[in-house]
Amino acid sequence: MDIAAPERSAADPKAFVRKGDKGEYSLELLVKGAKCVNCLGKIERGVSEIPGIEQARLNLSTGRFIAGWHDKNLDPAKIVQKIIDLGYGAIPFQSDIAQSVSDTEAKKLLIYMTVAGASMMFVMMLVEPVWLAGIFGEMGPGTRTFFHWLAAMIAIPAGAYAGIPFFSSAWKNLKKGHANMDVPISLALILTAALSLWATANFREHTFFEAIVMLEFFLLIGRYLDHKLRQKSRIAAQELLALQAVTANVIQGDGTIKSVKVSEVKEGEIIEILPGDRIPVDGVVIQGVSQGDFSLITGETQAIDIGIDSHLRAGSLNLTGKLLMKATKVADDSFLAQIARLVEAGEQSKSVYVRLADKAAQLYVPVVHGAALLTFIGWLIAGKGFEVAIWNACAVLIITCPCALGLAVPAVQVVASGRLFKNGVLVKSGDALERLANIDYIVFDKTGVLTRGQPNLINRGEISDENLAAAAMLARASRHPLARAIARLAGPGPSIKDAQEVPGFGVEADVDGVKVRMGRAEWVGAQSDNSETEMWYRKGDDMPVRFAFSDTLRDDTIATIAKLKKLGLGIEVLSGDKLGAVETAAKAAGIEKFTAQASPFDKAARLDELNAQGRKTLMVGDGLNDAPALAKALVSIAPGAAADASQSASDMVFSGENLNSVYESIMVSRMAKSRVLENFWFSAFYNLITVPIAIFGFVTPPIAAFAMSMSSVIVSLNALRLYKK
């Protein structure tokens, strides 16, 4: 787990518990950070230990966790708290949304694919003896026809079943009045089946039963891979919905606290916010003092003081003290909802992008139909009769069937996203790679992207080891970002158990009768010149110790920017932080163009401007304030520590400390694009050779089977080359 990630206290999940018919309760959670065997064991075992829990199962592939129990007195918050205590994030999931997650479509495709594949092998076993006997003349027409009938018995029902996805899609498109790739595929399948049956009944030498199931098998592999890739991005979108469904603790008229879904909070209601909670809706503080982490909203790294009458925006983090807040805006028109709407608008504009495979399909359909029709007419004019003409037209349809074309794109994208995944980059949609390969301009956010997004101690040399160790003991007891920076630097160790957080000032404790304080300069009794972000530590009447902080660049920022510049990409920084901080960071990173104090709306507007100039922009950002810009960019990447909304709005997420992941992703996407293009060229070349053979009537079943499988194998092997550097 990243210790710097904002701590999330247990949101009350009562509103999300689902009651079954037989009195059983279940709760679905989205678990973050669980990636290994130990996590799985720890979480399942930990939750099972809660008395009353009967079922606890984590799906490691999707991060979904489901708990089941019968005891109606069991508090579901215990489950969430348990997982959080174990060191993972846990967010209640709305069951009705989760319902649609179970991927029935993938299951169906997998079954279609198996039926086609298994029957392909079986039919090949039956027709191969016929082909060999044809060469050596060892089989009479009677036996041959018997084998053909056996092949038909398998290929016709299996082909009809495994062909459902193609037939239904072709029919849907024809009804709307246009033809997609499935139209020539369905036509080829039906025509081949009918002609082969006719040929068998009339004791002809050639049938194409094996071609039917083989075609379907190769096409279904491509469909299945493609579906899996799209499913990934669909799940990511659902997670965004789930994240908005966190609860708020509303204080009711009689003083009791009730947890309600954020969407049900009404204007004017009083909400209790504990330290470590995210602000659920926009509001005004009516009681309490604290400090807030607004970095994900404004890009500002400093903690901001919160007191009575402070305006709070949904999504920011309450750090040190308990607050009571009056809701000023309901969830639908809060700051968070405005951001969500901007993200949605951005994503719609992104969907205008036409995928390479679809472009190829637009070209493919008329060409294939034209070639088949010309073949048919040509042979009729040549006076060879209806049977020869229709057989050869059918052979053109079979041989041009886009097996290789259907595999060309998904195979490459699966391999490319697999390679990036190994390097810690999660690609959420296949066409994101296509878009990334085309970019010519990059917009970086500053906080959390170019920089680490967390304060780092810059005057370590001025502080003695004893003072650091003593301060760290106190720091470990605090949630304040500066205190955490000290704790992080000092590493794991003991903390002072009875430390008191004094909201707005700092943290204090009694150590062997001596008062120890860490916090603001005037609070510990020190003189501050106030030029840097700082915190003071003082033990009793000793000299106060000063800790100065700054948000430093990532280790590889400078090297990465230099490499990106070498690729000839335009680069600029777009930040919500103050001018001085942005200027320093941009100059240090080697970027000349920068904008400071940009609001989320300014950022989105800048992206619109770039789009209007015809720039193909990559946006790299982490804050909630970046989310609309991330959605508006042609393609976007967010670091793993980013706000949830930003992770959802972006196409890729990289984990780890290295900005180099951005460079790596661009390089892999460019390689993937050239593999895809190679595959397209290969498919075109393949058709250039085989189509004339088919047009002139030389395609026999063995040639068709060989050509089809070889082209698919070559395309897949070419995609696998991406695994090598």
Add this chain to the structure above:
Amino acid sequence: METLIFLIPIAFGVAGLAMVAFIWTVKNRQYEDPKGDASRILLEDEDKPL
């Protein structure tokens, strides 16, 4: 050639069985959490000592 009368139905049967078995595995959700299933085998079963 007469053996075909036995062999072909047997072959149909075996292949059909394999296919039914596979479809069962799909419906039995055996492909929904490949990562989790691969990991689960490494976990010790605490409650069932042999």
